[in-house]
Amino acid sequence: MTTTNLAETYRDAAYTQLVRVGKALGNSSRLKLLNNLVQGPKTVEELAKTVGLSVGTASKNLRLLKQVGLVRVERRGNYVVYDLASTQVPQVLSLLIDVSEQALPELRALEQQLSAQRPPLPQLSITDITRELATSQPYLIDLRPADEYQVAHLPGAHNFPYDQIMQRLAEIPRDQELVVYCRGRMCGYSEMIGQQLKDQGYQVQIFQMTVWEWQQAQAQ
Template structure:
């Protein structure tokens, strides 16, 4: 019986290890973080990450084998999506654990914020209060497809690459709050400095839309 218990233990842990192994790669974590924003084609993922379609596809197959992503077939194309909201929760928790256990991560984030001159990020409760008071103009810096999938209430979509062309459209009498894909996304910090240099009062929100929705629904 003892041998049977040991065999069972090793077998079940081996299945859990499969998930861990699939996560132990920077490219695959970036893919999962992008898919938190919504379904994407392999071409879209490859272009965003800056890798070839072939390399991106190989990493997607590893994630698919671990059942973290799945294929959704359309008439003329195929998209990849996360298999469940639990994967979104896993990525969020993984970032939280890294922030709490890896001082190097905090140092990297602090240095980057100092270099970009970005302001202190708003908490979810602070942003909620500002939105209630209608004292802010909220800007979603993500690509349009991610914005259309889900976005914060009242947010205006100005993709990061297009921000310089839209500065004249932003209100001067409100605080501009910018956000992107979440805590590991750099766009909000860089954009906040550009807006500050252009004379706007600006703040950042560095959590993801999914994290916002989770707290609002709890």
């Protein structure tokens, strides 16, 4: 085999392997599973409930993700726990959202629909939230479930899971500006809950990035 043929054979075989990963990512359920694993390790049952799949369907999709090295699995007693295989996986997800927001007006339109009926809430960038944490010290509200909050959260954040917060308004100070965040740009809860808090008379800003994205920015 000539050097040219060897290089072309390698190229074609290498692209075939890339396609395996691309196919694994080309499914909304698997993307949702990966995005939830950015928040921390979870059992199959927890992932199925969060994403809205049956346990069997979630397991099937997780096995496909494992086959291409995007997730890893560990048995803890009677539970099977999945985690992201490396820190490069959330980097890929974040970049995919970046590219999609720039390339797809349909995605931008979906984001705008969350606040279409009223003026949008102020949104903080990673630079903004870092500056506010260092200066004005807003009251941060983490809307994720307690287990995700315990894995990692923004400094000083208070955990009010999105399905509990409206029953716990008495715990939230009215003399501080609120910053609300959840699971990132693909999660609409920060906008929805933020608007509900604004309707209750609170001053609210939202942070739409993930805790992981904020942590990576601080490490650079």
